[in-house]
Amino acid sequence: MEISPGDIGLVARVTQLTKSYGGGSTMVTALDDVSVGIRRGQFTAIMGPSGSGKSTLMHIMAGLDASTSGRVWIGDTEITSLGDTELTKLRRRRVGFVFQSFNLVPTLDVEGNILLPFELDGRVPTAEERVWIDHLIDTLGLRPRLRHRPHELSGGQQQRVAIVRALGSRPDLVFADEPTGNLDSRTGREVLTLLATAASAYGQSIAMVTHDPVAASFAERIVFLADGRIVEDRGRSTAAEISQFMLGMEGVL
Amino acid sequence: MREHAPSILVATLSAAFGVSLLQVTGALATMISSAPGMSESGMVAFMLSLVGGVFIVIAVYVGAIVTANTFATIIAGRTRTIALMRLIGATASSQRRAVAREGLLVGVAGSVLGFVVGTAVTFALISLAVATDFVPDLAYGYLPPVIALPLLAVVLTTWLASWIGSRRVLDVSPIQATGGAQEMRHEVVAGRRGRNATAITLIAIGLGLLALGIVAGFATPLGVLPGLVGGILSFSGLVLGAPFFLPPALRLVGKALGRGAASRLAAENAMRYPERSSRTMIGLVIGVTLVTTFAVAAGSYQEILTQARLAEPEVYAGTEQLVTVTVGVFSALLGFSALIAAVGMVNNLSLSVLQRTRELGLLRALGFTNSQLRVMVVAESAQLTVAAVLVGLALGTFYGWAGAQSLLGSMYGGPGLIVPVLPLWLIGTVVAAAALLTVAASITPTRRATRISPVVASAVD
Numbered sequence: 001m002e003i004s005p006g007d008i009g010l011v012a013r014v015t016q017l018t019k020s021y022g023g024g025s026t027m028v029t030a031l032d033d034v035s036v037g038i039r040r041g042q043f044t045a046i047m048g049p050s051g052s053g054k055s056t057l058m059h060i061m062a063g064l065d066a067s068t069s070g071r072v073w074i075g076d077t078e079i080t081s082l083g084d085t086e087l088t089k090l091r092r093r094r095v096g097f098v099f100q101s102f103n104l105v106p107t108l109d110v111e112g113n114i115l116l117p118f119e120l121d122g123r124v125p126t127a128e129e130r131v132w133i134d135h136l137i138d139t140l141g142l143r144p145r146l147r148h149r150p151h152e153l154s155g156g157q158q159q160r161v162a163i164v165r166a167l168g169s170r171p172d173l174v175f176a177d178e179p180t181g182n183l184d185s186r187t188g189r190e191v192l193t194l195l196a197t198a199a200s201a202y203g204q205s206i207a208m209v210t211h212d213p214v215a216a217s218f219a220e221r222i223v224f225l226a227d228g229r230i231v232e233d234r235g236r237s238t239a240a241e242i243s244q245f246m247l248g249m250e251g252v253l
Numbered sequence: 254m255r256e257h258a259p260s261i262l263v264a265t266l267s268a269a270f271g272v273s274l275l276q277v278t279g280a281l282a283t284m285i286s287s288a289p290g291m292s293e294s295g296m297v298a299f300m301l302s303l304v305g306g307v308f309i310v311i312a313v314y315v316g317a318i319v320t321a322n323t324f325a326t327i328i329a330g331r332t333r334t335i336a337l338m339r340l341i342g343a344t345a346s347s348q349r350r351a352v353a354r355e356g357l358l359v360g361v362a363g364s365v366l367g368f369v370v371g372t373a374v375t376f377a378l379i380s381l382a383v384a385t386d387f388v389p390d391l392a393y394g395y396l397p398p399v400i401a402l403p404l405l406a407v408v409l410t411t412w413l414a415s416w417i418g419s420r421r422v423l424d425v426s427p428i429q430a431t432g433g434a435q436e437m438r439h440e441v442v443a444g445r446r447g448r449n450a451t452a453i454t455l456i457a458i459g460l461g462l463l464a465l466g467i468v469a470g471f472a473t474p475l476g477v478l479p480g481l482v483g484g485i486l487s488f489s490g491l492v493l494g495a496p497f498f499l500p501p502a503l504r505l506v507g508k509a510l511g512r513g514a515a516s517r518l519a520a521e522n523a524m525r526y527p528e529r530s531s532r533t534m535i536g537l538v539i540g541v542t543l544v545t546t547f548a549v550a551a552g553s554y555q556e557i558l559t560q561a562r563l564a565e566p567e568v569y570a571g572t573e574q575l576v577t578v579t580v581g582v583f584s585a586l587l588g589f590s591a592l593i594a595a596v597g598m599v600n601n602l603s604l605s606v607l608q609r610t611r612e613l614g615l616l617r618a619l620g621f622t623n624s625q626l627r628v629m630v631v632a633e634s635a636q637l638t639v640a641a642v643l644v645g646l647a648l649g650t651f652y653g654w655a656g657a658q659s660l661l662g663s664m665y666g667g668p669g670l671i672v673p674v675l676p677l678w679l680i681g682t683v684v685a686a687a688a689l690l691t692v693a694a695s696i697t698p699t700r701r702a703t704r705i706s707p708v709v710a711s712a713v714d
């Protein structure tokens with residue numbers, strides 16, 4: 001009998017994952033036999049140099065892209081063989097996203113963007129969910145901005161809206177790809193603190209892709225990728241330790 | 254040049270329209286002058302060339318407007334590239350001249366192709382009519398020198414249209430090369446005021462002339478001349494002020510679309526850039542208005558002729574066949590303008606979907622299924638189509654009535670008020686064509702939209 005990922009406290013898992021692009025002499029192997037699980041309730045950072053396969057790993061784990069070989073689970077559901085519509089619905093209900101930029105639908109105001117996942121699912125938030133969303137909106141100071149459109153917000157405010165949207169439906173897992181990549185360091189710290197709090201205070205599982213040691217230092221666990229392979233998997237570390245490790249990694253390569 | 258394929262098609266259709274119209278009018282004149290027993294052949298031939306002239310002006314006008322709008326859309330789609338060129342040092346005016354050069358090329362290509370296509374269509378039509386003994390087999394001239402006029406007009410108007418459409422090049426700031434999020438904001442803010450004022454002035458003058466034409470029409474068919482000018486002016490005003498007049502119609506139709514995330518987003522998208530939506534719609538509005546105008550006018554004309562035949566059968570003998578031929582030929586030619594409108598619409602919608610790749614990717618990542626995406630695109634094109642058709646039907650009924658009144662008010666039976674006839678076949682055809690167009694205009698964009706991978710949502714670019 002197979003152990004399901006949920007049994008061992010994993011909210012997402014990939015095994016023997018390989019992803020290659022192109023073919024023949026131009027073939028690029030972005031991920032090479034990667035096996036890793038994201039633990040429930042934890043803030044995990046995925047780090048590595050540019051081109052190491054971080055985004056690719058996130059895309060496949062979140063069901064945004066298909067793998068070349070290997071298996072992928074979200075919760076107890078193996079998504080490797082799901083059709084597009086089932087996968088989309090699963091993503092809608094169980095995964096949240098925060099991207100580096102262009103997170104919001106330009107035609108919808110802040111509230112419309114926050115409630116979009118519910119609307120897509122053809123339902124309104126329950127009373128309990130409404131309380132949670134209101135709490136997030138107030139905590140992030142977005143209350144006076146609810147009627148504004150994305151282009152009327154600063155980059156940091158847009159990221160905060162994206163975070164409220166991602167956390168609002170209490171998904172199993174929130175993926176964030178370089179969520180602070182476009183922000184100055186102070187706003188970036190705000191956003192990171194927020195993500196860390198969501199994990200520690202509310203048990204939200206978060207996987208964040210970053211190449212910034214300071215950003216990674218907010219996480220409870222750091223997985224390092226290099227050339228499409230996992231080269232290190234460690235607990236909470238300071239920015240200095242992370243930088244040190246990355247420098248060492250470059251030295252080896 | 255691939256990007257210009259739709260514009261070349263539009264120029265080709267416009268040129269073909271003009272060429273074919275002149276050839277057919279020429280053939281009809283040949284036919285009438287040689288027809289035996291036409292007691293009033295001189296008068297009918299004169300009326301015919303008058304009506305023919307009206308249609309030529311309309312044809313060139315439609316071609317120019319559709320071409321200008323197509324170019325504006327192309328320029329809008331190029332904002333990023335133009336901004337990048339500006340960023341690395343190209344001047345705005347050199348960028349604009351480059352676009353105008355393309356316009357000239359498109360005009361020439363379209364003109365040449367249009368000449369070939371138009372002549373072929375005329376030849377086919379006349380051959381068919383002769384073969385079925387519908388018209389006598391006469392020596393019809395296919396190359397009257399006058400066909401140089403629409404060809405030249407297409408080249409010039411396309412060139413001019415590209416120049417006007419490229420005005421937006423000047424609004425592109427180099428900054429736009431860096432941010433992907435804000436496409437085409439400048440469209441919203443571009444000098445609205447003066448344009449609306451011009452539009453309202455044109456409409457006011459146009460309506461005045463139309464009224465004059467209608468009044469004069471009680472005395473003489475020449476009332477159609479001020480009427481025609483008035484129609485063109487007021488309609489130009491409407492076209493110019495379209496971003497001002499069309500959105501309310503669009504909003505109304507959008508409300509009727511229903512709820513749900515897909516329909517709501519579609520409605521929002523349609524309202525997002527009023528100028529772009531108006532541009533997408535205006536071709537169809539013009540097309541439907543034209544067809545309706547003609548159908549209503551022709552319907553009224555046939556009504557009058559029927560009455561005249563009943564009263565004086567000997568005088569109006571033989572007119573029935575002639576009128577049927579005329580109406581048939583003109584309907585077919587108007588089909589051309591509808592085709593031009595359709596090309597413009599399909600092109601605009603495809604572009605607007607293409608320019609939203611990132612946003613559609615985001616929606617996919619957040620959980621929009623492919624079928625929801627499809628619903629959204631179809632709803633968007635349905636909203637534009639339905640609104641355009643309704644506006645076109647209303648305008649066409651008015652213009653058709655005004656035209657019939659000013660041209661025919663003095664005809665048989667002296668001064669009389671003509672009741673607009675909105676033929677049932679027209680309503681049926683327009684509704685069916687609109688439905689077909691909605692589907693046709695959605696095919697390419699939905700195919701593109703559903704091919705977009707959700708991964709692009711996280712692209713940094």
Ligand SMILES: Nc1ncnc2c1ncn2[C@@H]1O[C@H](COP(=O)(O)OP(=O)(O)OP(=O)(O)O)[C@@H](O)[C@H]1O
Pocket residue numbers: 021022028029030048049050051052053054055056057211
């Ligand atoms: N669509 C694609 N086609 C071909 N190769 C690709 C594609 N997407 C990614 N790659 C390649 O896969 C490898 C991993 O890319 P990925 O985007 O996952 O890197 P990353 O770790 O996120 O880098 P960065 O920090 O620069 O964002 C790279 O070598 C990249 O060139």
Ligand SMILES: [Mg+2]
Pocket residue numbers: 054055056
């Ligand atoms: Mg990346």
